[in-house]
Amino acid sequence: MKIDIEKICKSYDGPGKKKHQILKDISFSINPGDFVIILGESGCGKTTLLNMLAGLENPTCGQIRVNGNPIVGIHPSRSMLFQQPALIPWLSVKENVAYGCKIRKETQYLEYRVSQFLEIMGLTGSADAKPSQLSLGMAQRVCLARALVGRPQVLLLDEPFASLDTFTQAHIQEELVNLWMSESFTAVFVTHDIDEAIRLGNKIVVLAGSPAGISDIFDINVPYPRKQHDPVIKALRTDILERFKIAYLVKRSLTNGI
Numbered sequence: 001m002k003i004d005i006e007k008i009c010k011s012y013d014g015p016g017k018k019k020h021q022i023l024k025d026i027s028f029s030i031n032p033g034d035f036v037i038i039l040g041e042s043g044c045g046k047t048t049l050l051n052m053l054a055g056l057e058n059p060t061c062g063q064i065r066v067n068g069n070p071i072v073g074i075h076p077s078r079s080m081l082f083q084q085p086a087l088i089p090w091l092s093v094k095e096n097v098a099y100g101c102k103i104r105k106e107t108q109y110l111e112y113r114v115s116q117f118l119e120i121m122g123l124t125g126s127a128d129a130k131p132s133q134l135s136l137g138m139a140q141r142v143c144l145a146r147a148l149v150g151r152p153q154v155l156l157l158d159e160p161f162a163s164l165d166t167f168t169q170a171h172i173q174e175e176l177v178n179l180w181m182s183e184s185f186t187a188v189f190v191t192h193d194i195d196e197a198i199r200l201g202n203k204i205v206v207l208a209g210s211p212a213g214i215s216d217i218f219d220i221n222v223p224y225p226r227k228q229h230d231p232v233i234k235a236l237r238t239d240i241l242e243r244f245k246i247a248y249l250v251k252r253s254l255t256n257g258i
C-alpha cells in the first residue's frame with residue numbers, strides 16, 4: 001500500500017476562534033513494507049498526523065492518498081494501536097483479539113489466526129484471562145495481536161510502548177520488528193524517543209518547529225536487531241539530536257523575537 005502525503009497542514013480553533021496551526025506543508029511518501037517513524041517533541045502534532053493517516057481527522061489543506069485514492073474515513077486495511085491498551089473488560093483475551101474480525105464477519109481461519117497470534121505474543125496461557133488479570137505489557141501485546149489478526153496492510157502505532165518498563169519495551173519492540181518482517185505490513189510509528197526510533201525504523205521523518213514541518217528524513221539501512229554501539233547508529237543518533245538542537249534554538253530565537 002503506497003501512501004502519499006501531499007502538502008498537508010492542520011489547524012484547530014484556538015482561544016477566541018483564532019486558528020491555531022499545528023502542522024504545515026507536510027509532504028512525504030510511504031512505500032509498501034516501510035517502517036516509518038514520525039519523530040518529534042511532545043505536542044508538535046505527531047498524533048494529529050497519525051490520526052489523519054487513520055482517517056480519524058481531515059487535513060485543513062493538502063491531501064493524503066492511499067494507492068492513489070484520497071483517504072475518506074477509517075478502513076480496516078489501516079489498523080491503529082494506541083498508547084494505552086483499550087480492551088473490552090468483559091471479554092477474554094482471545095475474544096478481544098477476535099472481536100474486530102467477528103464484527104466485520106471475517107471469520108475464515110479466525111480461530112487459527114487468533115491462536116497463532118496469541119502464541120507469537122506469548123499469550124497462549126492467558127487466552128481465557130480477562131483484561132483486568134493482565135499486566136500493562138500483556139494488555140498491549142493483546143492489542144497488538146488484535147490490531148494484526150485481520151491482516152491490515154498498514155499498522156499505525158501511537159507511542160504504543162511509552163508506558164511500559166524498559167525491559168518489556170525492549171522485548172515487545174523486538175516482537176514488533178519480527179512481526180513486521182513476517183507479516184509484511186507497512187508500519188507508521190509515532191514516538192518522541194530517538195533510541196526507539198533508531199531501533200525500529202527504516203525511515204525516520206523528523207517533525208520540528210511551530211507549526212511543525214518536516215525538518216529531515218533519514219533512511220536507515222542497518223539490519224535488525226540494531227546495536228546501540230554500531231558506529232552508523234551512533235552517528236545517526238548524534239545527527240538527529242543535532243537537528244533537534246538547531247530546531248530548538250530557532251524556535252527559541254523566534255519566540256524571543258531575536
Ligand SMILES: Nc1ncnc2c1ncn2[C@@H]1O[C@H](COP(=O)(O)OP(=O)(O)OP(=O)(O)O)[C@@H](O)[C@H]1O
Pocket residue numbers: 012013022040041042043044045046047048049192
Ligand atoms: N481536537 C483538538 N482541538 C484543539 N487542539 C488540538 C486537538 N487535537 C490536538 N490539538 C493540539 O494540537 C497540538 C498537537 O497535538 P498532538 O497530540 O498531535 O501532538 P503530539 O506530538 O502527538 O504530542 P505528544 O507527544 O505529547 O502525544 C497540541 O497543542 C494539542 O493541544
